[in-house]
Amino acid sequence: MATAAIREMVDVCFQSTGATAFAAGTCDTAALIGATPINTGAQGNFVASVVISSLIPVVTGTANTTKSFNSETFILTPAIANGSIKWSKDVSSTCIAAGLC
Numbered sequence: 319m320a321t322a323a324i325r326e327m328v329d330v331c332f333q334s335t336g337a338t339a340f341a342a343g344t345c346d347t348a349a350l351i352g353a354t355p356i357n358t359g360a361q362g363n364f365v366a367s368v369v370i371s372s373l374i375p376v377v378t379g380t381a382n383t384t385k386s387f388n389s390e391t392f393i394l395t396p397a398i399a400n401g402s403i404k405w406s407k408d409v410s411s412t413c414i415a416a417g418l419c
Contacts, residue, residue: 320364320365320368320379320392321368321377321378321379321392321394323368324351324353324368324370324377325377325394325405327351327352327353328345328351328370328375328377328396328403329402329403330351330352331344331345331350331351331352332344332345332403333402338398338401339398340373340374340375340396340398341373342372342373345375346370346371346372346373346374346375347370347372348370351370351375363382363384363385364381364382364384364385364387365379365380365381365382366380366381366382366383366389367379367380368380374395374396375396376393376394376395376396376408377393377394377405378391378392378393378394379391379392379393380392381413381418387418388416389412390411390412390413390416390418391410391411391412391413392407392411392413392418392419393407393408393410393411394406394407394408395407395408407419
């Protein structure tokens, strides 16, 4: 999945900082997780972008409008459980209704 690299970078950042909660300035930007602008998106034939939101690091992948896709989104929302991040597919992901995720 195109979102996997960013999700894993957030996980590593969170574990290496010893954070116990999400907070502004903790693993919630590309710079803080060690990504550079060239690898924060996964543009290609099927993916338009992969971005991370601030404060709570929600990861959103968006499909292109080509190859039978219509900008569907795949949104991963993190929650902290027992010192680790558990990722869940957000119900507002438009890929669900499209049968893509």
